[in-house]
Amino acid sequence: MKKIKTLLTLLLILPLMLWGQSSPPSIVTGTVKDSRGNPMPGVTVTVAGNEKTGTQTDNAGQFRINVAASGTLKFSFIGYKEERIPVAGQKELNVSLAETATALNDVIVVGYGTQKKVNLTGAVVTVNSAELNKRVVTNPATMLQGKLPGLTVVENSGEPGNQGVSLRVRGQGTYSGAGNDPLVIVNGIPGNLTALNPNDIESVTVLKDAASASIYGTRAANGVILVTTKQGAKNGLHLEYSYNMGITSPTRMLKLITNSVEYMELYNKALVHSGQAAAYPASFIDQYRNATDKTRYPDVNWLDVLFRTTYVQNHYLNVSGGRAGTNYTVGMGLTDEPGTMLGFANKKYTLQFNLTSEVNKRVTFGVNMNFNYNDRKYPRQGAQDQFLAALSQAPMYGPVVPDGTGHYTYRGDPYVYHNKNPVAIAENVQASDRAYYLQSNLFLNVKVLEGLSWETRGGFNFNFNKVKDFRPVIPQYDWFTGQFATNLDVGTKGLIVTDNNNIYPIIYTQLTYNRKFGDHTFKVLGGAQEEYFKQESLNGYRRDFPNNDLSELNAAGADGQTTGGTAYEWSLRSYYGRLNYDYRDKYLFEANVRYDGSSRFKKDTRWGLFPSFSAGWRIGQEPFLKGSSWLTDLKLRASWGRLGNQNIGNYPYQSILTVGYNYPMDNTVLSPGVLRTALVDQNIRWETTQVFDVGVDFAVLENKLSITADWYNKRTFNILRAAQVPGWLGLSAPTVNRGTMQNVGWEFGVNYNNRIGEFSYGVGVNFQTYKNELVKFGAREITGTAIREEGVPWETFYVYQVTGIFQSDDEIKNSPQQQYTPKPGDLKYRDVNNDGKINASDRTYVDGAFPNFNYSFNLNAAWRNFDLSAFFYGVQGQKFYVTGWGLEPFRQSTPPTTEWRDAWTPENKGATLPHIYVQGYGPISSSPSDFFLKDASFFRLKNVQLGYNVKAALLKRAGITALRVYFAGDNLLTFTGYPGLDPERSGGGNFVNYPQNKVYSFGGRVTF
Amino acid sequence: MKNIIYFLLLSGMMACSSNYLDKDPLDKVSGNNFWKSEEDVKLALTGCYALLSAQSDNNTISEGFGAFTMYWDGISDDAWPRTGAFNSIATSQLEATTGGIVNDMYNLNYKAIATCNYFLANVDKARLNVATTAQYKAQIYFLRAYYYSQLCKTYGGVIITLKPEELDYAKDMKKSTKAQVVEQVLKDIDTALLSLPDEVYSGKIVKATALGLKARVLLYNERWTEAAATAKQIIDGGKFRIADEFYGLFVKPGQNNNPEIIFSARYQLPNLINTIDYQMGWDQWERIQPIKGLADAFECKDGKKITESPLYDPAHPYDNRDARLRRTIYVPGDPWKYGADGIFNPAKDGNNRTGFLVKKYLDTTRAPTDYSTRSDQDFVLIRYADILLMYAEAKNEVSGPDQSVYDAVNAVRGRKSVQQPPLSAGLSQDEMRLRIRQERRVEFALEGLRYFDLLRWKTAATVLPAVVNPGGVNRKFLPKNYVFPFPQTEVDSYLSLEQNEDY
Structure with missing residues (x-):
């Protein structure tokens, strides 16, 4: 039904889009497209040798031009390789333009602004929509895998709507509760990457080093990912529809x-x-x-x-257009993703709306809105539980009894324990999580004076989700007799409904001043930002439902009902600034500073200052290299800076008493009780990450081959962590600043693009590696299989080593005394300290906690x-x-x-x-x-x-x-x-x- | 220019709201303005009690505490624990790295002690009248004594702390000797006794509760004369007696105002619950499974052992037995609300490894159970039958089996719903000692006492290695196991704490 509707919409719009096309004989017409086959508007088409005769392609990428039959046409567009095509008597020419490997004039998005790529001094990588959308994915975060050197993307699961994608910029930076997730900025303010439709994304940029990220100060310690969504076309109306299964x-x-x-x-x-x-x-x-x-x-x-x-389907419809200084784009997406595991499904609906309007020569305003509705269904204990429940079953019986009644099997094997029937769970005990998410912002840009502009951007993200977890009573029957055996294990029967919502308003305002004095170019930025976050949740439970079809709370009696609810909030205020200086586009310098205050710290330790400096030298622009035929560009970069981390729980410094320790002090009602359960360190302050980075950007052979490489040392100190306190204090550990972790690594990306006649090709390689080391920690801790100890990587494996299998009783007798009493066929452990017996001191370090390298x-x-x-x-x-x-x-x-x-x-x-x-x-x-x-x-x-x-x-x-x-x-x-x-x-x-x-x-x- | 003014105005506005960065917790009580009223005192007092029922890190019940005190029987010769750290102890051996109860017993009792210390150090700030304050304090002194006695019976000597600890805690505390801990416990109990009301027990600590704990601590330390005298005080007080119904001691409503219960970890529907019915009774769990040795320990109706009694019929081994047997455990063939045949058949129960199931403490009206089954049985920590048997044991050691010893034991055996014949006269002191130990085993089976009885009688090293686990392997009990090891993590991180010997 949905498909038919989409088709109807298309048909309605089609007639509007038709326009005639005529080709007088003296004229050459054609279409210019990019390598993906998208028409390219605005491409300059000129006659070679007579550059004054020229035109531009229209919005459909089409052109018409007067040219002699023996002439040659030149097609050029910023960021693309110039093409020269002999007309050779043809009336129609279809041209495809290839992107240049490092488009020298590319402008890329950086924190609170944009920057010419060649002038970058920090470690920044970017990837555009064309590259990203080669993969057909449902979660945009997974598209980034392998595309950006320095960013590790791990997709933990194939579960629809719950892939558990983890993003790590340059490895694990800290072991604090502050976490390792990078900050994601969507269209200028913090947002959610997963909520977007991949088709709506224009570009993704990762700020890896402190120099480029420090303008985000306290939230940037794990790197920053900047996402921009597509803007509307300048003219006309364009419609795009895509579908895949x-x-x-x-x-x-x-x-x-x-x-x-x-x-x-x-x-x-x-x-x-x-x-x-x-x-x-x-x-x-x-x-x-x-x-x-x-x-x-x-x-x-x-x-x-x-x-x-299963069959996963994606629909995407985009309408984009513009007129007289105003342009817009509307993207609508639907992803229907049934799980390959029984009982899982996800539907994701997205709506992206971007509008920019030039009110007059000085004032531009616009809006970016992304609405997401996600409807996820899953067996209540998740994929791992379902998987292991299925594994736990024996082959002697199936999920339903063989007597034809369709009844679920309890157990067809009375002799040993098996987990619950996963099919009965998948078909009856699905929880649903319906989430409504909005990220939006409104901006106003004012050109105050020549070179001075004022930008203000404010918006809010809002999330509401409702989780309904209904656990019905499902009878199960004996495989052999068909008799009722017992009800399905659904946990606590009944219905739990949980509502969560959060709101996250944020605003910043900033002034940018651009000025060129002869060979000296300056750019100064200063601004202020405020953000506030509040999360609330409310839940209710009722137990006894008259049947399995009624699944709203009021359908059940009040006996045994429970409720709960809570909320928390935090706020952050920041001032930031940046100075860019370059001398003849050759010597580049940048300084950033951010001054952040967080509600998570006490008044006098609340504020943190995070500076950074970086410099670049475009050697390629020096006279001694400039004339070189093979070298297109060569740049050396170096940067140093500091970043903060504050994601450590919301009230870590406050002395609080925990409620809920209730007891029936008399025989009728529960009396409320409170406990002091934790120690606090009131003087905690920011956890700080310091990054030193050197890099080189290198392009040769007319940009056919380009290389970017970086080496870095990322060191996090004053790590916010739970102190190691002895148990006899009887209080849980306070959060304190203690410990240092370091990641040293390097990464590179190589791209080679070439064209031979009509055949064009490209090869890209990304590589990254780093070494993690726990520099300062305190007493070592052993966590079952791993050790946290200074001088080795975080949670290095610390286990017994197996040297083989015992082949005979004699071998057992002649071997070091094992911990347990082995028989032939059992594992033989290594006596690491050679004391003739295997015990805890024979555990030893084994590498592999972190990968040696990632590559693509x-x-x-x-x-x-x-x-x-x-x-x-x-x-x-x-x-x-x-x-x-x-x-x-x-x-x-x-x-x-x-x-x-x-x-x-x-x-x-x-x-x-x-x-x-x-x-x-x-x-x-x-x-x-x-x-x-x-x-x-x-x-x-x-x-x-x-x-x-x-x-x-x-x-x-x-x-x-x-x-x-x-x-x-x-x-x-x-x-x-x-x-x-x-x-x-x-x-x-x-x-x-x-x-x-x-x-x-x-x-x-x-x-x- | 105008625009710059707007810019400054906007930035200025943002900077002006000076409390923008001051955020306080929205669902927790701030410690800074507490201890202002009697209500605050009551909140804190209740918190100290609450840990009797819910000793854990997250306000639920850990194995070995509260309603799950029964887990301790899993490492005695009475039962086998199917899961968790108790299972590791039973199937492997007790080590500092065992985790679970080895850590919990230490950490959770200190957590309770910390909350008592916090109370005692701050309650005066509320400026209540002296008598009221004393009554509140007395309860907390008792609770602190109780929690230390738990540590003491498990670990022997431990670190003693009597004040609220802060970040500047001492880095070089040494453990006190066991005798010093015992003295601290007795001192707190004696302080409590000065102000506790001499009433029957209905949830709050009364004088008999404190005396009962005192008798137990003295008995565990073989201070026989004092133990007998302390127990006698309760007997003479006349406020408690043996309840008629044995089963009613362990489920509600029988437990409410039960004349035998002196101290218990309490629960109340609908919101303070435990899960003992489904954890022990449901065929999906069966966490603690009694073993045959326990079943065989129950006498026949004639008061004779099964090896001696003519009433014992190997074909029907569970007929004509002590009435407590079928009230304590399910035996094969008992009516049962699970399984296809309506009877308990261990051979067709994939989870049952020992052939028996727990019945004591199960409210059979709740079967068949599932995860939504809420239980509110109180777990009895001290009851009058224990006072009598403690008296008998101590008095027998002091003066041999005099009439008061017989009377005490026979009162327990003669319970209306049990009616085991009185002990035959003329027992020697040694014979009486064995009879009392036997009586304790069957009377208190699955009540968390047996393991500690074996420790204090120094019989664990002979009894436990004779226990055969399901699968045929014998248990291990080494001489060092008479006390628990301190958790490895504690010894690793707090270097001045000396590990118990041989661990």
Whole structure:
């Protein structure tokens, strides 16, 4: 229905867009497009050798020009490579312009302004819409992966609407509660990247070093990501519609042993090896062995039951236009994303509206608004719980009983424990999260005097979301008898409704002064900003509903109902300034300062000053290099600066008593009680990050090859963290300033673009690496599998080392005394300190907490109307400590993976896996060892896209200016040694993790 | 120029609201203006009590505390704990890195002590009249004594702190000896006794509560004469007696105004609840599972052991037994609200590993349970039967089995709903000691006392290694295990705390 409506809209608008086209014989006409097939308005078209004869392309990228049949046309546009095309008697010329690798005149967005790219002195990378939209994604944050050196993007999960994307600029900067998330600025004020539709994004810029980020002061310690959305066209009316459908399935999936007889026999074997009694009697196993009725005695693969192939659809409609100094764009998007895991779905609706209007020569105002409605459905305990519940099932029964009633199975296996029925959960216990989000701002620019402009921008972000978590009563039945067994485990039955809202108003006002005195150019900026955030939540619960169809609170009785609600707020006030100076565009200097006050600190420690300085030398402009034929540009940069971090809880310095410690002091009512539970340090102050960065930008061979490289030292000190206080104080630790962490690293990006006749191609490589070190911490802490200790990377793995598998009793006898009593087939641990016994002091450091490096390759090629791009992404040296379901056999009775068929037995002594066991078995499960440390290095074809731009001539009659169809694939190939599941995840822990999706996507875009 | 003025005006406006950056918590009480009224005092007093029921970091109940005191029986010879740190202790061994209860027992009791210290240091600021203040203080002195006694029975000597600690806390505190901690506990109890009301117990601490704790501390430290005298004070006070109903001691409404209960961790529907019914009773959980040794410890109806009694029938082992057996545990074949057949059949219960289930403390009217089942059984911490058996045990040590010893034990055995025959006359002191220990085991099974009884009798090292876990492996109990280790994290970070021996 929705599609039909969209089509109708298009048809209605079509007639408006039709205009005639005639070509007198003396005239050459044609269309100019970019490499993606988008028409390019405003391209200068001149006759070579007679530059005075010229015109510009119109909004449809079309031109007409008088030229001799033997002449040559020159096409030029800022940021694109100039093209010279001989007319050679043709009447129509279709031209495609390629972008230059480093467009020298590119202006890029920086904090509170813009800057010519060549004049940048800080470490800044940017990526534009064309590059970003090669991937077909539902969450814009994932598009950034591998595109920007220095930015690490990890997509933790394939769960729709909840991908858990983490963005890290130059590694983990701190271990404080302040967090590692970068600040995201959308159209000038803090916002949310995920809420946007990818098609609405114009460019994304990352400010990596302190020099470029310090103008954002207190919120910039983890880097800043600047996002701008597309602005309207200058003239006319343009309509664009795009659609794609992705056939989506999990990237990698475990292969389990799903033969019922094999499962039970292996389980018995594992139990016996683990010192427990066998669970399955031979008579029960024989029922399956001899069964002819495979409905009643099946071999079920529960992963096939839980996972499916789904169809993800994206619609996007954009109307953009302008007239007389006013232009606008409206983008509407709809993403419909059913999960590959049963029970998950997400629908995202976006509306982006941007308007700019020149009131008069001096005054411009505008508005940017983004509205997002997101409707997410998910089983209440999330993807990991569903996944492990499915893994925990045995193959001897299915999700519904075999008697044809459609009743859910409670358990078809009375002998061991299994988790709850995940299908019954997915089909009945879906929670919904409906979120309404608005980010908006209004701006006013005034040219006060020549060179002096005043900009004020204010807006607010508003978020409201309602989570409804209804847990009905679902009866379950015995697999064999069909009798009622017990109700489904849904947690606390009933309905919990939670409303959250937050409002975040923000305003800044600033003056910019630009002046050139001879060879000296100055630019001065000064401004002030205020922001305030308040979050409120309210929840209610009722228990006993008359049936499962009524799911509003009032439908249930008040008995046992509960309510809760809370709120918090913070505010920040800032003053900032910047000075840019350059001498003949050759010697560049920039200074920034920000002075921030936060409500999170006490009055006298509230304010923090964050300065930065940077300088650049464009050697390429020096006379001794300027004439060089091969060198296009060469720039050296260096910067130093400080940034602050304040995201540490809202009231960390205040002495407060916790309410809610109630007790029935008499026999009738609860009396309220309070406790002092925490120590506070009233004198805490800003956590500070200091970054020193040197870099070089290099372009040769007429910009065909460009290189950007940076080395940095990012050091965070006065880290805000929980103090290490002894337990006998009886009070939880205060937040204090203590500790230092350092990341030293380098990164580079190389791009090469060339064109041979009609064939153009480009190669890009991004690479980044860093070394994390905990410089100052305090007493070392060991957290089960990792150690926090000065001089080594944060949370370096600290585990026992496995040297092999015990082959015989003799070997056990002659080996260091193990912690538990091993048998042949069990793991043998290394006696690190050679004292003849294995104990806690034999744990040792193992690397892999941070990747050795991340890298990516971009390849693209275009020939006539075809274009192809491929994007590879890889991580090397990252390890995860993972345990449990899917990795260890029989965790909650989870069937082992097929690799366990080749596990150690007295007859198979060369095996790499130990004797099959039941998770929890001391000699294997109980010591955290590198047996569970899995190398998650991977290299994957993240994306490939093949597109075709339909010839303009074929489209004209329909009034279509451009039509593109394409195929795109995501995560099609993965090379990794990681066992079974997706190696791309954000951390260790439970091995089960919703894998990312493999997507085969088909789509098209039409422009009128 | 005009525009510059606007700019300055706008920036000026932003700078003027001088309290823009002052933000206070919206749902918490500020510590700076507390202790102004009797209401404040009551809030703080209630907070100190609340930790009896909800000792944890997040206001829920940790294993081994409050309604989950029963977990302690999981590491005694009475039961097997299916999950958590108690399970690690039972299946592996007790170490400083075990986590769970090893950390909680330390941290949570100190948390409670800190809140008591905060109360005692500040209550005078409220300027209430002297008698009122004394009554409030007495309750807190008692609670502080109780929390220290918990530490003492677990760790032996510990660090003693009696004032609210701040950031400038001492960096070189040493642990006191066990005797010093005991003296501190007794001193607080004696201070409390000066002002506690001599009333029956209905939730607030009364004189008998303090005397009961005092008797227990003295008994645990083998100060027999004083222990017997203290217990006698309660017996002679006449305000408490053995309740007729055994089952009613452990569920409501039987617990309300029960004449036997002297001290308990309390709960109240609908908002202060525990989850004991589903955690112990639901076939999805069955956290604590009694073991056969406990079932076999119950006598036959004739007062004889199952190895001696003619009433014992191996084919029907649970007939003709002490009435407390079927009120304490589910045995195979008992009617049961879970499972297809309506009876408890451990062979077809994937979670059951021992063949038995907890029944004591379960409100069977709530079965079948699920996560929405709310329970409000109080967990009894001291009851009159314990006073009698403590008296008997102490008096027997002082003067041998005199008539008052027989009377005390027989009063417990003769409970109206139990009616076990009186002890036969003419027992020696040693025989009486064994009979009392036997009586304690069956009377207080699953009440969190057995493990500490084994420790103080020094029998743990022989009893526990004989216990066979499901799967066939014997438990471990080393000599060092007579006290708990301090949590490894505490010893690592607070260097002046000396770890207990051999850990």
